[in-house]
Amino acid sequence: MKKDKTHKLKLGYKGDVKEVEITLPDDEPRPFDMTSKLDIMGKRHQKVDAVMKVTGRAKYTHDMKPAGMLFGGFVRCPHAKANLQSIDMDKLAKSPGVKAVVDAETLRMPTTIRYAGQPVAALAAESRQALEEAIRNADVSYEVLPHAARVDQATAADAPQVHGNRGNVRAGRDPRQLAEVNAALNSGKLKVAEVVARTQVQTHSCLETHGTAAQWNGEHLTIWTSTQATFGVRGQLARGLGVSESNITVIGEFMGGGFGSKFGAGYWSLAAARLAKKAGAPVKIMLDRREDQTDTGNRPDSIQDMKMGVDGDGKIAAYSVSNTGTPGIGRGASVTNPMIYDIPRDMTASRRGEVATNAGGAQAFRAPGHPQGSFGLETVMDLAAEKAGIDPVEFRLRNDSNFVRQQQYKEGAKKIGWADRKKNGAATGRFRTGYGVAAAKWGGTGGPRAEVLCRITNDGSIEVRNGAQDLGVGTRTLLAVVAGEELGIDPSQIKTAIGNTNDPIGPGSGGSRTAASIAPAARQAAFLVGRELKALVAQHLNCEADDLVTKGGKVSSLTDGKKSMSFKDACRLIRQGDISAVGKRVRNWRDATYMNGVAGAQFAKVTVDCDFGIVKVDKLVALQDCGLVINRLTAEGQVFGGMIQGLSYALFEERHMDRHLGHMINSDLEMYKIAGPADMPEMEVVLYDVANGANNCSVAGIGEPTMIPTAAAIAGAVHNATGVRVTSIPMTPDKVLMALEEGGK
Amino acid sequence: MRNFDYYLPSTTSEAQDVLKKVKGARAKAGGTDLMGLLKDRLTAPDSVVSLDNVGELTGIKERDGGVWIGATTTIATVAANKTVHRGGEAVAEAAARTGTPLIRNRATVGGNLCQRPRCWYFRHPDYPCSKKGGETCYAQEGENKYHAIFDNVTCNIIHPSNLAPALWAHDAKIHVLGANGKTRDIGIDEFWVLPEEDMSKETVLEDGDLVTGVTYTPGGRSSGSAYVEVREKQSYDWALTNAAARIDLSGSRVKDVRLVISAVAPVPMRREDAEAVLKGKAFSEDLAWKAGEAAVADATPLRDNKYKVRLLKATVAHTLIAAAQRAKGGK
Known part of the structure; x- marks a missing residue:
């Protein structure tokens, strides 16, 4: 019978404390708060699988080679818009070395071609060479139609239609307050900044391309796949193949990047499973780089047309924004703008539109909608501050009431050297230095479903298991750290297992939810086995179980220093084998929390070479809250990763669609440019340990918010350095030089 | 990539023998360009002749007032060489700015001069562009941010070699062993071919020609x-x-x-x-x-x-x- 227990908690961040009372079942540990003295959580821990990764012992889907494995792949359409007329499947099946073929119909793939590179048939062959030869020699005929692969083509008069006759442009609806907002902006009482900002299509460019190996054993299917959602893939495959979930095991112990593009099973997994069944042999399909760049998702581009009005107190009084983006043939190109700042809702007019194009469809991408929205919003913020004659940091302090970000603006300004900042455009000469700032906000406090198994054995060993994957979160390590904190054992001594759907369920890694979802379940599981262990020890030492703590590798009495035994000796009291428990993630205690999300800010210092138009980022400072930190080393790693991807988005990455044949013309990692070592600035990370009280670990995600403000902060710094605003990313030399020329600089 | 026979000769003349005898054989030094060409099917030779074991084509020597660099000398070696740094600063800088450390350790001087263009239409397997024998230069009206601003009427490729302008600034000569077994020197100013002259290649080299090295004139005092x-x-x-x-x-x-x-x-x-x-x-x-x-x-x-x-x-x-x-x- 569960009893309830009331806990008094201190939540918040330095100088802003909220005292709450919360009543929980007694099988829930007391939530961590500002008063919790943590020995292990929040410290720096090397990833428990670091050595496996650097020595190559960690096996990725790319490495899988079950005995007798065939190589799978696709025949793809080279036209951006076409109708598939015929394909000679017999010839394909008889190609040398080909062992199985599956047509588009069986794979439920459309025969109306809407983008260049769309698959029309799948095949498996005994070698990579045989596969390529068969694909090259495939007999396929198409009715080729005019396409609109680019936004300028899709929005032209008489543009070819991407989806039937629906029209390519879905215009945003005017909000009811538009007239009022326009009246305020035109009243002459406000300082008004006006700008159109543009962002590009960014591809996920995961180091490990998308792919799957499939093997049938009778009716049971084993899938190795590069995924960020093992259980999601299992569900989709079950539905797609008409097989029950209990007959499918999805394994993704290691994966090389997803960024939002690896939630689904993907047509490649369905094709691999079907080909494997047909061929009676395991089949692996790993997309090549061109396929991966073209056909596995992207971050939509955006055009953000904005007007912002500032009143005499330097407060934003009216805001109008119209956003459009292209999701290609997919859906969802919405831009998150406005966000973060205290812009009066009734004086905000925002419209959202979309443009369909004959290009690969959009997918979720690290903070969907946000980095593009941030670039737009912070651009108009900086211009509004300039119009109002207010320093950009001061302008944000006046228009952002979030307590944590207020501290972050002040601390970040000190760390970047904001005091040395000259007025916009005051720098002269070839090399000009400037400073910029931008903010971030995200949710990511996690939730159900997540279940974690914790087991302690009478030899003293501890094992923690969850079936979810590691997208880069450091999942194994965080399980070990949280269980280690609860049981008083060093994380390096704890065994972990992840990435296999035979283990308890875990979340897909999206919305920065992984850590915040499974850490509380892991803590609860460890709490439950610890409680059972304490009961055994209490009997042995003749004391009360409530008087015992597991700390520093010992189980000891709080009141009687003599009553203590090592954790290992305590485990010997377990008579039969082991004690195990499953911790189940409960819902967040939303009404009792300090904050149901995270706050962040980033600062950039850049030097612009005004002769060559090159932006060199000298330094980035990230100030980021992720609730209480589980592992300081990997949390910082997440922030570094976010800043690097943000810098790369700001300066280099861009999908180029060709207007002639409609291919992504830079579908590689050579002309699709990603920041490299020599482009790296000095980076500083300041983590804000906010006891948010959202879950029993007070943990929130950090993967996504850290990429949101980087590009905008860099753009602000370029503006400050040169006195001209580059309103489009990536800020490549062509755009920087053009802005300088137009600005007469 | 299509399968091919692989030859590993140990002297220049052995290499030349294979290149002469085996039809369509391609020489490979560092392979940093050839591998990409093979993978993208821009070339599909039956035979590849590796120059890895041909030691006589590697080295940097001062010779008759010039500096000789063997064709299979790696870019990394050039970038680090003291003789090159003294009087051939442009050559050293061009080498140091090439590719990545990985590429510089593998790629060679001869390969750098003979590499094929990087135009994204040329490299994309689905574009039958004029450089590949088709009828259209897609860059002319297409996506041409990275393309030529001179001599850009028939084909808009840009020359990819860093070393070429640097060696030319030092009046380099390119040493070639012809299919007939005779050596000849080609002034670097006469080494290149415009698309208008011959769309199928970028240098004056003929089938069976092998670049053996290059000699440049180092700068003196002042x-x-x-x-x-x-x-x-x-x-x-x-x-x-x-x-x-x-x-x-x-x-x-x-x-x-x-x-x-x-x-x-x-x-x-x-x-x-x-x-x-x-x-x-x-x-x-x-x-x-x-x-x-x-x-x-x-x-x-x-x-x-x-x-x-x-x-x-x-x-x-x-x-x-x-x-x-x-x-x-x-x-």
């Missing part, structure tokens, strides 16, 4: 050279513009000058009009910018690469300024 490259990324990227210059000073007066630009046309280009701006005059930064102006005077940019004109002007100016600085003794 001479300095420099190579400047502008690119978007500082790690692993291709040049948007580059230039190499050698300046011989007499006092502050420019006695002689070579200015070669690249990454802006299908072949590297010596800019004698720009040289003329400097020749015989006292060097100044102002004059360098005027030379930059002259170097871009006849540019014919396309829709998306107009920025390259401004960029090239600055590239030329800074190259000349750096070379003059060195000539004055500020190496």
